[in-house]
Amino acid sequence: MHGTELGINRLGVSKGVYIVVPTWSKFSGILLSGQQFLTNKALVMGFVKLLGVPFTVGCRAETASAIDQQNGPRAIRDAIRSLTANYSTINSFDDLGDVKAKAMVEDVLGATSKAVGEIVSKGDIPLILGGAHTITLGTLRALAEKKPGFSLVYIDAHPDIMPRPHIDYGSVIFHAIKEELIEPKNIAIIGMRQVEDPEYKIIEEQEIFHLHAHEVCALGVHEVVRQIRDRLPGPYMVSFDIDSVDPAFAPGVTSPYPCGLSSSEAMALLEELCKSGVLALEVMELSPINDYNDATARLAASIILRVSRLLGPRNRAN
Numbered sequence: 001m002h003g004t005e006l007g008i009n010r011l012g013v014s015k016g017v018y019i020v021v022p023t024w025s026k027f028s029g030i031l032l033s034g035q036q037f038l039t040n041k042a043l044v045m046g047f048v049k050l051l052g053v054p055f056t057v058g059c060r061a062e063t064a065s066a067i068d069q070q071n072g073p074r075a076i077r078d079a080i081r082s083l084t085a086n087y088s089t090i091n092s093f094d095d096l097g098d099v100k101a102k103a104m105v106e107d108v109l110g111a112t113s114k115a116v117g118e119i120v121s122k123g124d125i126p127l128i129l130g131g132a133h134t135i136t137l138g139t140l141r142a143l144a145e146k147k148p149g150f151s152l153v154y155i156d157a158h159p160d161i162m163p164r165p166h167i168d169y170g171s172v173i174f175h176a177i178k179e180e181l182i183e184p185k186n187i188a189i190i191g192m193r194q195v196e197d198p199e200y201k202i203i204e205e206q207e208i209f210h211l212h213a214h215e216v217c218a219l220g221v222h223e224v225v226r227q228i229r230d231r232l233p234g235p236y237m238v239s240f241d242i243d244s245v246d247p248a249f250a251p252g253v254t255s256p257y258p259c260g261l262s263s264s265e266a267m268a269l270l271e272e273l274c275k276s277g278v279l280a281l282e283v284m285e286l287s288p289i290n291d292y293n294d295a296t297a298r299l300a301a302s303i304i305l306r307v308s309r310l311l312g313p314r315n316r317a318n
């Protein structure tokens, strides 16, 4: 069925002179030259399902900048619309809208886990828009239940592995290990640089594969992905915190820290990972109130537009 849909799509695109109207699922459609009207679902190239999780649950008050990651999904959607307006492009995803939950940690994690579980159970790929990084625990709970045997590539300025008893955006990986959702040997932390001493201790004791952002720059993205693939079995759950990117490119975060990835390194890294078989992808921690001219939202949007094209049938992990 999916193959047929893809066939329809490619035929339509290659033969049709088409007019693209906004592809947001509620009102989208594409008018082909032969007056043929097909639904967005029939025309999407991939099986990527956008899912917004607009919550700041588990954020801590000591962050450098204002907290408003609840506005991240909306800003990313606005940026996608802005970057694609008046261009003849078809988005390679369906937008399922936002997860609904009370703004409390376990409610948000439960709702996220349920929504992600439903997507992966159908063989589709969730592309989650955060929201605070706390939310990743919900994604991991769903994947551990429905698709065990994956590895986690955590791209972040922060390892988020602080051994704290409560679940927050700085302890989410600690809790993922504690809940046995993933083994330390199946985690890679890439782009880190603002690391607390107890976190270095855990990373070293558990021999978690990690690369600082400047090491990614020195090695080159292709070598980094080669090392990830050598050490960690696929498929991959990729969690991308936009603060892994240098604040010069991505100021719209709550914890900006210098010496990060360039925007092109982030794009290349995610592109190579998506070619390696991805089960789920997250774009987290955009904080629009700290952004400058929507630069960070546009970076997130451009990455989503690019990688969602790669997550089609050829590169599907399952």
Ligand SMILES: [Mn+2]
Binding pocket: 133, 156, 157, 158, 241, 243, 244, 255, 285
């Ligand atoms: Mn971070």
